[in-house]
Each structure stands twice: as C-alpha cells, then as structure tokens.
Amino acid sequence: MITVPSAPKYLCLIRDVTARLGLSVGLEEPVINMLKLAIDEACANIIRHAYKGDTGKKIRIQYRITREAFEAVIEDSGKKVTPELLQGRDLDDVRPGGLGIHFIKRAFDVVAYDEKKKKGNRLRLVKYLKEE
Amino acid sequence: MEIEIKDYKGVKVITVSGDIDMYSSPALREELIGHINTKISVMLVDFNRVSYIDSSGIATFVEALKHMKTYGGRLRLFGLPGGVKEIFGFSKLDKVFEICGDIEDAIGT
Numbered sequence: 001m002i003t004v005p006s007a008p009k010y011l012c013l014i015r016d017v018t019a020r021l022g023l024s025v026g027l028e029e030p031v032i033n034m035l036k037l038a039i040d041e042a043c044a045n046i047i048r049h050a051y052k053g054d055t056g057k058k059i060r061i062q063y064r065i066t067r068e069a070f071e072a073v074i075e076d077s078g079k080k081v082t083p084e085l086l087q088g089r090d091l092d093d094v095r096p097g098g099l100g101i102h103f104i105k106r107a108f109d110v111v112a113y114d115e116k117k118k119k120g121n122r123l124r125l126v127k128y129l130k131e132e
Numbered sequence: 133m134e135i136e137i138k139d140y141k142g143v144k145v146i147t148v149s150g151d152i153d154m155y156s157s158p159a160l161r162e163e164l165i166g167h168i169n170t171k172i173s174v175m176l177v178d179f180n181r182v183s184y185i186d187s188s189g190i191a192t193f194v195e196a197l198k199h200m201k202t203y204g205g206r207l208r209l210f211g212l213p214g215g216v217k218e219i220f221g222f223s224k225l226d227k228v229f230e231i232c233g234d235i236e237d238a239i240g241t
Contacts, residue, residue, distance in 0.1 A: 008154040009155045011154055011155060012151060012153065015151075030215075030218075033215050037186060037219070040153065040186055041186060041187055044153075044186065044187070044188065047154065048154075092224060098187075099187035099190055099191070099223055100186075102222075102223070103187060103219075103222075106222065
C-alpha cells in the first residue's frame with residue numbers, strides 16, 4: 001500500500017510503483033503500460049475532481065496481486081464523484097479532456113466505486129490475468 | 133519533462149523529452165500557446181524522447197491543434213514511440229493529427 005500527497009508531481013511515483021509491481025509478477029510491457037496509465041488517470045481525477053486541486057490531501061492505493069488478478073483500490077477523502085465522471089466523452093467528439101475514464105476502462109475488467117463509503121471515494125480496479 | 137526549441141530548415145521544432153503528465157503538461161501548454169499566439173504557420177513536435185503521455189498531455193495537443201486551425205496553422209507530430217502512438221490511435225486522434233515518421237517527413241508533408 002502506498003499513500004501519496006494529492007499533488008500532480010507525485011503521479012510519477014505512483015506510475016513507478018505500479019510498473020514495478022507489474023514487472024515483479026511477470027506482466028508484459030504493453031499490459032503494464034495500460035495499468036500504469038489507468039491508475040495515473042484515476043489519481044489525476046481524484047486531484048482534479050474530488051480534491052478540486054487541493055494538493056494537501058492524501059491518496060491511498062492498495063495493491064493486491066495474485067495469479068488470477070491485479071487489483072488496485074484507490075481511496076480519497078474528497079468530494080463524492082458523480083456517475084457522469086465514469087462516462088467520458090465520445091471518442092469521435094474531438095476536444096480536450098474526457099479521455100481518462102476510457103483509459104481506465106480499457107485497462108481494467110472491473111471499475112467500481114464503493115457506494116458504501118461514507119466520506120470520500122473508494123475505487124476498485126481489477127484486471128484479470130489470463131493463465132498462459 | 134524537458135522542452136527544447138530549435139529551427140530546422142526554417143520551421144520551428146519543439147522537442148519534448150520525458151513524461152508528459154498532469155504535472156508537466158501546463159509547462160508544455162504554455163510553450164505551445166506562446167508560439168501559437170504569434171500565429172506560427174507550421175509547428176513540429178518531436179516525440180522521439182517522450183517516454184509517457186496521459187490524457188492531460190493529449191488534451192494539451194488537442195487544444196493547440198484547435199487554436200492553430202482557427203488561423204490555418206499546421207501542427208505536425210513526428211517520431212512517436214510505439215506506446216505513445218498506440219494511445220493516440222486508441223483515442224482516435226491518429227486521424228485528427230498530422231502524424232509523421234521523422235522530421236524530414238514532417239517538413240515535407
């Protein structure tokens with residue numbers, strides 16, 4: 001588990017940890033790159049939407065890696081996300097923004113907010129790993 | 133991320149190195165918009181040393197492209213590493229941007 005301040009300069013640290021964990025269980029580079037990008041985007045969304053740019057808060061990521069799945073549970077104590085945030089923009093509607101959720105959904109098989117969490121958000125991301 | 137500006141055969145080339153993410157993209161945006169505000173006619177961006185790009189980096193280039201289109205300017209990207217090119221493709225932006233193989237292709241397009 002890692003806890004980092006809610007500042008963009010720490011996103012590289014989150015990417016690095018994610019990549020190293022992926023490498024340690026033998027994931028292929030393209031898969032690692034997708035997971036790294038997706039977790040980066042999820043944390044950037046927290047900074048942007050849940051914390052509204054406040055860099056003095058915390059983001060906590062708990063990784064659970066088994067032979068069956070790569071799982072990350074990302075928590076914040078900010079504003080509750082709205083379901084619209086999980087939509088993203090139409091990819092044919094070319095404009096800045098709205099891509100992050102597409103990267104998250106592409107990388108992970110399960111993208112689910114814990115609705116029982118009273119304060120803040122808990123996002124569970126699961127990538128099922130296929131047996132060779 | 134580092135940004136280097138040079139002129140190549142009379143065309144402005146922006147060379148970006150390292151990770152383009154939520155932390156670094158504001159500096160990149162400032163650089164690009166600075167040139168666009170001078171109504172630069174052609175701007176090339178060298179991606180050869182870009183190791184990573186996220187949605188905020190992509191958004192920066194989409195914004196730059198939209199600005200340049202308002203006055204007929206051309207923004208061309210070249211030297212995209214495989215992983216970066218794949219992200220542009222997934223985002224359906226490989227058909228929106230002029231993406232070239234190398235600097236000579238970008239100059240000659």
